Amino acid sequence: MACWGRLLIRFNVFLALAGVLTFLSPAQAREDRYAAIVVDAATGEVLHSVNPNQRNFPASLTKMMTLYLVFDELKHKHLKLSDRIAFTDNAEAQAPSKLGLHAGQSITVEQGILALVTRSANDVAVAFAEHIGGTEEDFSRLMTAKARAIGMNRSTFVNASGLPNPEQLSTARDMATLARALIQQFPEYYSYFQVRKFRFNGQTIFSHNRLLQSYKGAEGMKTGYIRASGFNLVAAAKRDGRRLVGVVFGGDTASQRDRQMARLLDKGFATSPSGRSRLDQIENVPENDAEGDPPPGAPMDMAEAPAAPQAKEKVRHVISMPAANSGSEVRVAAASSGAGLLQVASSKSGLKLSKASFGNEGSNAAGWSIQVGAYSRYTAAMSAASDAQRKLSKSIPGGKPFVTSHRAQGQTVYRARLTGISESQARSACKKLDGASRSSCHVVAPEGGPSPSQASG
Missing domain, CATH: 3.30.70.1070 (Sporulation related repeat)
Structure with a gap:
């Protein structure tokens, strides 16, 4: 009986430990995927960073790159805001969030932009991709190529929406780079990110970005969420003539993510410009390293190591x-x-x-x-x-x-x-x-x- 008693005790201890481990693993997962960075939008000075080069799932932050390409088409007059973007069967079939249009229906380019920045409409992202790139696959290749061109060396895009795909990866640093590019290259379209709501087909569509209402000086940008990524956010804010860009990956909830972003931006605005290392000069990752996906079985938070400075090509x-x-x-x-x-x-x-x-x-x-x-x-x-x-x-x-x-x-x-x-x-x-x-x-x-x-x- 004593032997059975000892075995029973050991079995109960095993179950207790297993329960603790099961309880801890989600928290550990959340800790592993957290990353953040705050930079000066004008100079690229890094004011705060945690795991800035850690690759994670961008979720709907992806739509910032989709919008980058849309704005690029507008700037070079390949598109007009009044042009119509048709929906295909593929666009209609996308999972929510979405506008819910059917194949054969269309929206204007401007309506599509507003749908992306407010509702984060996946069907609209695909419609844009197919209109500009012919197919979403071709468009996503162009997304990755242009990401490399503006210095997003650790980002890979395989779709235009950010819906779950194990190959779709980015970093907090890369998203800050993208935000700065949008602000600097497309000032005439940047204000779309500040839109809190718009009317479409008789309904009012509100922005998912609650920071626009709660944070002084907030100028918007983009939210993102899939289960594997946690709650992501790219935010820009301007106070006393100084604009900051913040990125948070892996928030536990939308409200917790927003509070964390507010704290980080407050900290950034309280920091005087100091001439510290700029965004494009510290911990740069060689492009050949960024091209490949993590090897099978490798953790998502790949090791960070500063790379040797590289000569800038023309x-x-x-x-x-x-x-x-x-x-x-x-x-x-x-x-x-x-x-x-x-x-x-x-x-x-x-x-x-x-x-x-x-x-x-x-x-x-x-x-x-x-x-x-x-x-x-x-x-x-x-x-x-x-x-x-x-x-x-x-x-x-x-x-x-x-x-x-x-x-x-x-x-x-x-x-x-x-x-x-x-x-x-x-x-x-x-x-x-x-x-x-x-x-x-x-x-x-x-x-x-x-x-x-x-x-x-």
């Missing part, structure tokens, strides 16, 4: 893709690291990029490229260029994927390239590839034409 990315519903028009987005923002040029006929588009790239030692293939679709070309970057990341860590386009016999050919490398790196790179990539690989000189000697052997 152009970070050159991205081309077909314009939506524009016939033969091809658009090229060139992102200048100096401005940190995108510039888009259009061409109805063949696409030509002048040397000026590349700054000094053609004249310096790192102005060489390799071409790893030519494709009929932009997404296939970008995928090939990104694949080459991953395969060559150890030997050529500075190589950056980009796509150029060329019109020939009425068709657009998309050339997949890896640029920003030296001549010796370019000539040895093709030999390190395998399969079809190696057989189609050739060296491209800074002037833009293929090198006479192709390194495919």
Whole structure:
């Protein structure tokens, strides 16, 4: 009997410990996903940060990048606020939050913007994605490419809404970078984030962002939530002529997240500008590290380590893709690291990029490229260029994927390239590839034409 008694006691202890562990695991999970940062919107000075480079699910903060691309289209006159955005079956099928329109119905661009910043409508995000990118998949590739171009080195987007996907990841630092880009590049559209409500089809739609009502100087931005992320928020506020941007990931509840944001912003406004490290200068993560997803089984809060300073190149990315519903028009987005923002040029006929588009790239030692293939679709070309970057990341860590386009016999050919490398790196790179990539690989000189000697052997 004594033996059975001891076994029973041990079993009860085991159950108690198991209960404690079960009780603690959600709290531990919440602690692991928490991240925050507060920066000066004008200078990028970091006033507060906790786990700023920790990758987590952005949820509906994703729609800030969707809006970035919409604003970019408006700024370069590829869209007008009065244009109509049609809903497809795919847009209609999105999970809430949503406007609830049916396939074949449409809204104006301005109504879509308001629906994103207030209701955080997933169906509208997909409708925008399909209108601009042709498909949501193609649009999400452009989201990631432009995120890289403005310095969001640890963000990957695979949809336009932020609905759950294990590959959709970002960081507090990257979201602060995106917020600053929206504020600085699109001042004429920034005020949309401050909208508290709007009328649509006879109903009043209120903003999810309660901080607009409760915090002095709040200018809005975006809320986000999925179960895996917790309650996220990007907020901007302005007091006495000084604007701050705050980011919180992993709040326990919406109200707790809002209170935490208010505390962080209060702390930021109480801090005098001090010339401390700027957002784009501390704990920068190399782009090749940000390209890949965490290895299987790795914790989501990947180790943070400051990277060695990297020389700033004149152009970070050159991205081309077909314009939506524009016939033969091809658009090229060139992102200048100096401005940190995108510039888009259009061409109805063949696409030509002048040397000026590349700054000094053609004249310096790192102005060489390799071409790893030519494709009929932009997404296939970008995928090939990104694949080459991953395969060559150890030997050529500075190589950056980009796509150029060329019109020939009425068709657009998309050339997949890896640029920003030296001549010796370019000539040895093709030999390190395998399969079809190696057989189609050739060296491209800074002037833009293929090198006479192709390194495919």
